[in-house]
Amino acid sequence: MNTYTICIFTENTIGLLNRITIIFTRRRINIESLTVSETERMGVSRFTIVIKHDSREAVEKLVRQIRKIIEVMAVFGYLNDEIVSNEIALFKIATPLGSKPLDIEYINKNFNAWVVYWQLDYVVIEKTGSEKQIFEFFSYIKPHGILEFVRSGRVAVGKTEKGLVEYLPEYEWEYYL
Amino acid sequence: MMNTTVIELTAEKPQPAVPSAKLLKPLTGAEALMQALVEEGVETIFGYPGGAIMPVYDALYDYQDRLNHILVRHEQGAAHAAEGYARVTGRAGVCLVTSGPGATNLVTGIADALIDSTPMVCLVGQVAMKLLGTDAFQETDVIGVTMPITKWNYQITSADEIPEIIAKAFYLAQSGRPGPVVIDITKNAQVELMTKSFHYKKCERVSTYRPRLIPKQDQVEKAAELINKAKKPYMLVGHGVLISKAEKELLAFVEKTGIPVATTLLGQSALSDDHPLYTGWLGMHGNYGSNVMTNQCDLLIGIGMRFDDRVTGNAELFARQAKVVHIEIDPAEIDKVIKADAPVIGDVKEVLNRLMPLVNENDHTAWRNEFRKYDDIEEEKVTQPALAPTTEKIKMAEAINLLSKKTNGEAVMVADVGQHQMMTSAYYEFKKPHSLVTSGGLGTMGFALPAAFGAKVGDPSREVIAIIGDGCFQMTLQELGTIAQNKLPVKIIILNNNYLGMVRQWQQLFFERRYSFVELQNPDFITIAKGFGIVGHTCAKREDLSASLDTLLASETPYLLEIIVEQEENVFPMVPAGTSVADIRLE
Numbered sequence: 177m178n179t180y181t182i183c184i185f186t187e188n189t190i191g192l193l194n195r196i197t198i199i200f201t202r203r204r205i206n207i208e209s210l211t212v213s214e215t216e217r218m219g220v221s222r223f224t225i226v227i228k229h230d231s232r233e234a235v236e237k238l239v240r241q242i243r244k245i246i247e248v249m250a251v252f253g254y255l256n257d258e259i260v261s262n263e264i265a266l267f268k269i270a271t272p273l274g275s276k277p278l279d280i281e282y283i284n285k286n287f288n289a290w291v292v293y294w295q296l297d298y299v300v301i302e303k304t305g306s307e308k309q310i311f312e313f314f315s316y317i318k319p320h321g322i323l324e325f326v327r328s329g330r331v332a333v334g335k336t337e338k339g340l341v342e343y344l345p346e347y348e349w350e351y352y353l
Numbered sequence: 354m355m356n357t358t359v360i361e362l363t364a365e366k367p368q369p370a371v372p373s374a375k376l377l378k379p380l381t382g383a384e385a386l387m388q389a390l391v392e393e394g395v396e397t398i399f400g401y402p403g404g405a406i407m408p409v410y411d412a413l414y415d416y417q418d419r420l421n422h423i424l425v426r427h428e429q430g431a432a433h434a435a436e437g438y439a440r441v442t443g444r445a446g447v448c449l450v451t452s453g454p455g456a457t458n459l460v461t462g463i464a465d466a467l468i469d470s471t472p473m474v475c476l477v478g479q480v481a482m483k484l485l486g487t488d489a490f491q492e493t494d495v496i497g498v499t500m501p502i503t504k505w506n507y508q509i510t511s512a513d514e515i516p517e518i519i520a521k522a523f524y525l526a527q528s529g530r531p532g533p534v535v536i537d538i539t540k541n542a543q544v545e546l547m548t549k550s551f552h553y554k555k556c557e558r559v560s561t562y563r564p565r566l567i568p569k570q571d572q573v574e575k576a577a578e579l580i581n582k583a584k585k586p587y588m589l590v591g592h593g594v595l596i597s598k599a600e601k602e603l604l605a606f607v608e609k610t611g612i613p614v615a616t617t618l619l620g621q622s623a624l625s626d627d628h629p630l631y632t633g634w635l636g637m638h639g640n641y642g643s644n645v646m647t648n649q650c651d652l653l654i655g656i657g658m659r660f661d662d663r664v665t666g667n668a669e670l671f672a673r674q675a676k677v678v679h680i681e682i683d684p685a686e687i688d689k690v691i692k693a694d695a696p697v698i699g700d701v702k703e704v705l706n707r708l709m710p711l712v713n714e715n716d717h718t719a720w721r722n723e724f725r726k727y728d729d730i731e732e733e734k735v736t737q738p739a740l741a742p743t744t745e746k747i748k749m750a751e752a753i754n755l756l757s758k759k760t761n762g763e764a765v766m767v768a769d770v771g772q773h774q775m776m777t778s779a780y781y782e783f784k785k786p787h788s789l790v791t792s793g794g795l796g797t798m799g800f801a802l803p804a805a806f807g808a809k810v811g812d813p814s815r816e817v818i819a820i821i822g823d824g825c826f827q828m829t830l831q832e833l834g835t836i837a838q839n840k841l842p843v844k845i846i847i848l849n850n851n852y853l854g855m856v857r858q859w860q861q862l863f864f865e866r867r868y869s870f871v872e873l874q875n876p877d878f879i880t881i882a883k884g885f886g887i888v889g890h891t892c893a894k895r896e897d898l899s900a901s902l903d904t905l906l907a908s909e910t911p912y913l914l915e916i917i918v919e920q921e922e923n924v925f926p927m928v929p930a931g932t933s934v935a936d937i938r939l940e
Contacts, residue, residue, distance in 0.1 A: 187561060190508075191496055198501050233688075240685040246505045246525060249561045 177228045179208075180235050181254045181261060181332050184223040185344055187247040188214055196223065196248075199241050205229060209263075209329035217341070220249070226330050249344050254334060261332035265310045266292075267301045267317055268324035276320060287313045298323055380551050382512030383412035383543040386476070389519040390420060392553040395447050397421045397438060397810050399431035403451025404491055406478030408543035413449075423810065423839055426831035428455050430803035432462020433829070436471045437807030440790045441765060441815070443598060445472035445526040445534075446807060452478045453491030456537075457498065461797055463533045464502040468794030469619060470592060472531035474522050475499075481541040482510045495537045504532030510539045512547045516554075524556035529564025530683040531596060564682060568699030568707060576654075576678045576695045577711035583652035583676070585720045586612045589635060589664070592619035592793070593657015593682060599702035600624070600786040603656075606705050611717040613724060615643035617658050619793040622783035626762065632724045636664045637928045638775040641735070642727030644926065644934040647672045649723070656680040657701045660690040661794065662930075670933035680704050734939040735925050739780075746919045747895050749773055749848050752902075753780035756818070756846070759902050764816040765790060765808050769801035769825035772854035775924045777820045799828025806832065806841045816844065816906070823849040823875050833885040836911045844905050845889075847878055847915045850922065858923045882913040889913030 186192050193212065200207055208226040215222045229235050239253045271278065271294075278299065283289050289303035303313045310327060334340060380388065386409055390398070398420055402410040413422060425431040428450045435446025450459060456477045466473045480489040499506050505525045509518055518536060526534040580586060594603050600623055607614055607630050614624055615635045624631050633640025635647070644666075647653060653675040658664070665671040668690050679686070679693035680701060687696040697704050739750035753776050756764075762784035768777040768791040783789060790808050792800040805819035826847050836843055853871040860868050882889045889912055892901035898916070905914040928937045 191500070194497065195500055202501065237685070237689060240687075240689075244683070244685050246559065246562045 177230050178232070179256050180227050180229060181256070181259055181330060182223075182225045182227065182235075182239065182242070183252045183254070183332065183334075183340060184225065184242060185215070185249040185251075185340070186221050186223065186245075187249070188219050188221040189247055192221070192245070192247055193223075195245050196225075196242060199238065199245075200225075200227070203234070203238060205238065211329035211331055215341070220344070224329060224331050250340070252334065252340060252343075254332065259332040259334055261306070261330050262304050263307060263310060263328050263330050264302065264304045265313075265325065265327040267303065267314075267322055269299050269301060269317060270297065270321040270323050271299055272297055278320060283317075287316065289313055379546040379548075380512070381408065381412065381544060381546055382509075382515055382538070383408040385512055385515040385547055385551055386519065386538070386543070387412045387416045387420065388551060389516050389553055390447065391416065393519065393523050393555065394444075395420065397423060398447045398449050399423050399425055399434040399438070399807065400449030401425055401428050401431060401451070401455060403455045403478065405452035405480055405540050406450065406455070406538075406543070408540065409449065409476070409478065409538070421810075422449070423806075423835060425803065426834045427829065428458030429461055429799070430829055430832040430835060432459045432473070432475070433465070433797070433800050433803035434807030434810070434832075434835075435473050435475075436462060436466050436469070436800075437767060437790055437804030438811040439466075439471050439473055439531075440804070440811075441787050441808045442811040443472075443596070445474045445523055445531075448473065448475040450475070450477055451491065452480055452495070453493045455491075456495040457493055460498065460502065461795075463499055463535065465792050465795040465797045465800065466533040467502050467504065469792065470531050470596060471533070472526040473533040474526050475533060475535045477535060477537045478543070479508065479537045479539045482539045483541070485539070495535065499535045502533070503535050506535040506537065508537040508539065509542050512542050512545045513549055515542070515547075516552060517556075520554060520556040521559060525559065525562065529562070565684075565698050566682070566700040566703050568697050568704045570707070572695065572697045573704065573707045574711060576680070576697050577708055579652055579676055579678055579695050580610060580612075580654065580708070581713045585650045586610070586652040586654060586717065587646055587650035587675075588612045588614045588654040588656060589647075589658055590614055590616045590620040590623050590656055591658020592617065593701050594620060594623040595657075595787055597657065597682075597701035599657075599705055602702050602705040602709075604628075606709060606712070609709065609714050610712050611715045611721075612654070613646075613717065613721045615639070617661070617664055617793075618778055618791065619789070620658060621778055622786050622788040625784050626782040627784065630721060632721075633728075634778060636661075637666070637930070638779065638924050638926060640728070640779075641731035641926050641937060641939065642724035644928060644937050645727055646724055648674065648933070648935050650675050652676050652678065654678045654680070655691070655693075657682075659683075659686045662690070665690060666928045666930075666932055666934045666936075670935070731926065731939065739922075739925075742895055744919045747892070747898055747916055748919050748922055749776040749850075750780045751895075752846070752848065752898060752916050752918065753777055753820070755898060756902055757781045759906060760816060760818070764788065764818050765812065767791065767801045767805040767808055767817060767819045769819070769821045770796045770798045771822045771825060772850075772858065772922070772924050773820050773822045773848040775855075776848075779924075798825045801825060802829045802845065803832045803835070805843045805845070806836050806839070809841045809843050818844045818846060821845065821847050822854060823847055823851060823873060823878075824853045826878065827873075827875075830881065833882060833887055833913075837886040841911060842909055843911050844908070845911070845913045846905070847913065848918050849875065849878070849915055850918045850920045851875060852920060854922070855924070857921070861921070861923070862927075863929070878913065878915045887911050887913055889915065891915040891917065893917040
């Protein structure tokens with residue numbers, strides 16, 4: 177099983193997520209993670225979908241089927257070594273009186289994680305990195321008592337000189353900023 | 354501006370493009386929809402009214418002189434009629450139905466249109482926007498339901514959207530690889546007034562959708578090189594040739610290159626059946642030679658076809674020895690089933706025009722003649738026995754063969770799904786293009802009766818003959834009412850064997866004759882037709898067949914001919930599902 181990251185540029189319209197995911201469902205491909213947000217171009221969304229599959233050919237066929245959706249502008253499929261990718265995780269850690277103190281400096285230096293919010297009884301730590309790095313930190317922090325843990329889907333950029341947006345159809349784009 | 358009509362909100366001088374004074378006032382969404390259809394050049398709508406589409410039907414009342422509405426008896430009939438219409442005209446068939454059950458009844462036809470690349474625009478009523486998601490009366494999530502079976506779908510929630518979205522719907526349905534589009538229109542959008550002038554401009558491009566019509570030159574050159582080098586080239590012609598209206602280009606190409614040609618089921622009639630290079634049709638029940646030679650050629654040229662499993666049999670054992678040129682407009686079809694050595698993405702007509710100057714004039718008579726030994730075997734083992742009057746009852750093949758002669762192979766044959774469909778494909782000798790309308794990909798029983806009157810409406814100048822099994826007929830027979838009411842002179846032939854014949858054949862061959870729920874107790878079809886006001890008669894004897902067909906063909910009104918056929922006739926050749934085309938059975 178290889179992990180593939182599929183980047184899809186689409187119009188930002190109602191129902192498109194559904195149109196894309198049914199293509200996976202019909203082929204019995206599970207979505208491991210999915211991230212969508214609008215890009216710097218107004219009305220253009222970028223999907224990053226992670227799947228596992230043992231057939232490159234099947235993934236290529238999947239990509240071509242996604243490309244057929246009218247509102248889809250471009251689709252790219254990558255193996256892990258072709259991209260730089262990251263995820264973000266938030267950990268809510270219990271800090272009741274008398275508990276083992278958190279070594280914030282150690283966490284900063286060794287895990288590149290940050291306290292982004294604190295209250296008397298808990299702190300929220302943000303950790304970005306690969307899935308592996310996030311779970312390494314998870315193991316470290318677990319003895320402190322994790323009240324809540326959430327991990328985002330993957331975001332990724334390709335290891336190419338061009339940006340993917342350059343592949344989009346020519347259009348009078350409006351930009352944020 | 355081309356293709357543009359502007360109807361100003363406050364027009365002071367009369368404008369020639371405005372058909373009625375009423376349009377000078379702001380239009381309601383329903384009126385805008387009607388006007389948009391007129392602007393788009395729509396002539397016929399197949400529809401059925403109901404609660405959530407009533408404002409549109411009210412507007413239609415004033416448009417009866419410009420839009421021919423045909424009231425069907427079930428929305429599935431509207432969908433198949435629209436398909437029949439589209440298949441003979443090349444233009445999108447239009448359905449107009451209400452929300453909820455009206456829309457869900459279209460679903461089979463929409464799925465059928467998608468898999469057979471048939472352009473169709475379905476206009477569907479929906480509850481008012483305020484009521485969406487409240488389980489309102491006759492509310493169904495039509496966008497959700499039709500998402501996997503449409504090329505595009507969209508929900509209109511305000512009147513102002515109508516002109517632009519309707520234009521886009523027709524463009525998407527008809528361009529590139531055609532397909533069905535569903536437009537869900539909430540009731541408030543039908544009732545409310547537009548806040549701007551009605552302005553209709555035909556859609557010519559959608560920025561995120563760019564079907565490649567003109568092929569890349571290097572792909573064309575590579576294909577030409579393979580074609581010129583091949584010793585035993587073989588061409589498989591699909592529906593795409595007819596969709597692209599490239600029959601003339603195909604003929605010129607075939608005659609220049611001398612390459613033998615087979616068609617798929619839906620490619621039938623792209624090349625006249627009597628052309629010397631035409632070897633027959635392909636697939637599970639296709640011709641012996643046409644099937645077997647896919648495994649002997651050195652180059653396979655698939656053109657406007659998608660290597661359906663009914664064509665390839667076991668794809669892993671299909672044409673392994675051959676290089677493959679695949680000419681196709683949909684890039685997703687390339688390498689989907691059969692790997693292409695030289696894919697050419699583009700519209701078939703454009704590709705053929707560019708290939709023509711690059712391919713050498715050639716003569717492949719010796720190779721073409723290699724098919725003939727299989728033809729001879731098939732003639733002896735399949736065709737002659739199928740046509741021989743050896744049984745008490747008439748055989749399906751006999752009836753179709755005689756019909757073919759009597760109509761000179763020039764009728765539009767609308768075949769339903771099953772044995773009679775395969776017999777129509779096998780024994781009707783098509784002489785004119787766009788002459789076989791049938792449900793290929795989805796295999797929708799009940800398709801033929803509504804598709805036949807849709808085809809007749811689309812091209813009234815041609816004789817349209819529906820070939821229907823006794824099982825299929827009972828799935829959509831209420832459409833006899835539509836045929837009668839609209840006086841559509843469709844000729845209907847029921848080949849009655851009192852069985853679900855194809856299923857019975859499989860049970861006989863692969864399930865040890867365990868005939869599980871395939872025998873039918875049929876009604877008196879002639880009495881039923883009479884009840885609808887359609888004349889007809891039953892032909893049970895061989896000696897009456899010729900006269901019966903003459904009566905049918907001479908009729909100027911719709912006519913139903915029931916032919917009682919041999920009960921346990923089988924369709925051969927047959928490539929059993931999942932086996933190689935080399936394992937084709939002749940008996």
